[in-house]
Amino acid sequence: MNPTASPVSLTRYLIEEQREGRIGPNLRLLIEVVARACKSISIQVGKGALGGVLGDAGSGGEASINVQGEAQKKLDVLSNEILLEANAWGGHLAALASEEMDHCVAIPDEYPRGKYLLLFDPLDGSSNIDVNISVGTIFSVLRCPEDVETVGDEHFLQPGTAQVAAGYCTYGPSTMLVLTIGNGTHAFTLDREIGSFVMTTRGMRIPEETREFAVNMSNQRFWEEPMQQYVGDLLAGKEGPRGKDFNMRWVASMVADVHRILTRGGIFSYPLDSKCAPKGGKLRLMYEANPMAFLVEQAGGAASTGRQRMLDVRPTGLHQRVPVFLGSKNEVEAAVRYHAEHDAQA
Numbered sequence: 001m002n003p004t005a006s007p008v009s010l011t012r013y014l015i016e017e018q019r020e021g022r023i024g025p026n027l028r029l030l031i032e033v034v035a036r037a038c039k040s041i042s043i044q045v046g047k048g049a050l051g052g053v054l055g056d057a058g059s060g061g062e063a064s065i066n067v068q069g070e071a072q073k074k075l076d077v078l079s080n081e082i083l084l085e086a087n088a089w090g091g092h093l094a095a096l097a098s099e100e101m102d103h104c105v106a107i108p109d110e111y112p113r114g115k116y117l118l119l120f121d122p123l124d125g126s127s128n129i130d131v132n133i134s135v136g137t138i139f140s141v142l143r144c145p146e147d148v149e150t151v152g153d154e155h156f157l158q159p160g161t162a163q164v165a166a167g168y169c170t171y172g173p174s175t176m177l178v179l180t181i182g183n184g185t186h187a188f189t190l191d192r193e194i195g196s197f198v199m200t201t202r203g204m205r206i207p208e209e210t211r212e213f214a215v216n217m218s219n220q221r222f223w224e225e226p227m228q229q230y231v232g233d234l235l236a237g238k239e240g241p242r243g244k245d246f247n248m249r250w251v252a253s254m255v256a257d258v259h260r261i262l263t264r265g266g267i268f269s270y271p272l273d274s275k276c277a278p279k280g281g282k283l284r285l286m287y288e289a290n291p292m293a294f295l296v297e298q299a300g301g302a303a304s305t306g307r308q309r310m311l312d313v314r315p316t317g318l319h320q321r322v323p324v325f326l327g328s329k330n331e332v333e334a335a336v337r338y339h340a341e342h343d344a345q346a
C-alpha cells in the first residue's frame, strides 16, 4: 500500500498534526466536530427552496432580529442550533459564542467541560441565501483562561494572536473547509460520496501582488478620505499613480470573497464609512475578521484595520466591529500607507 498515494482526509491531517505535537487530542476532536456540523449545514443550505429553510426566521409575520439588529434567516437560526448541539456533549469546550447570540453560552453542567472557547458566525452572508449565492460558516478557537469558575463574555476577549485554530466552510458549487492551526492554511473539499473532507490544497499561498480588489463601491461617498484616495487610484488604472489596471469583484459574502483571495490573490476591504463608523465598522472582530486574518496571514497575506495589524487588536466587546483590509500583502500595505500618510497630515 502506498500511503502517499491515497488522498489526505481532514481526520488524517489532524492526526498527523497531533503526532507532530502541533495540536492535542481535544483540539483535534473540536475541529472534527465543527467540520461535521458544517457538513450538516451544507446539507440544509443545499436543499434551497426544497427544504423549507429559506426566508426570514420569526413567526406570525414578526421578523426575528439578532443582537446585530439584523433580521435572521431561518438558516441562520438552524445553522446556529446545529453548531450548538454538535459541540455540547464532546467535552472539548468550556463555552461558545455566536453572532446569533447576545452572550456566550457555557457547556451544560451535565456534560464534561473542556479547555477551549469556540466562536462562530454560523452562516455568514446569509442575505445571499435566497438568491442562491455562496455563503459560509466562520469559526475561531481560543483557549479558555485557567481557573475560571463561570465562563463569561470577558473570557473571550483575547487578541487574534491568541487563536489556536480558525477556519471557514464555504457552501458553494463545492463545499470546502479552509483551516489553520498555525501551521499553514489548507483547503479540504467535501467528498459527498464518502462524507469526508479531503485535502485538495496543502499550503494555500496568497500572491503578494494583485490586480483585483473587493469593496462595496456603493459606499464610496461615505468613506474616509484616505479610502477615497486609495480606491480612486485603483480606479485610475495604469494612467494613475498605481501604474496598472485593476479589476473588481464583490460577492457581498465575506467567505466567498476571502476564499477567492486565498485562492488567487486580491484585497478585500470593508472600511469605515460614515454609516457604520459609529459602531466601529461593519464586520465583527471576534468571529469574522480575526479568524479570516489568521487564515490569511498563515497563507502569506496580511490583515489590518487600515491602521493596525488585525490580530493585535485588543478586543473590548464580543460583537465588536472593525474596519477590514486583508489579502495580498503588498496591496494591504499600500492601503495602510494611504491611511498613515493621511493621519500624519491630520
Ligand code: P6P
Pocket: 124, 125, 126, 127, 216, 252, 253, 254, 255, 270, 283
Ligand atoms: P454589504 C454579509 O452580511 C457580510 O457580513 C459579509 O459577509 C459581507 O462581506 C458584507 O456583510 C456585505 O456587506 O454592505 O455589501 O451588504
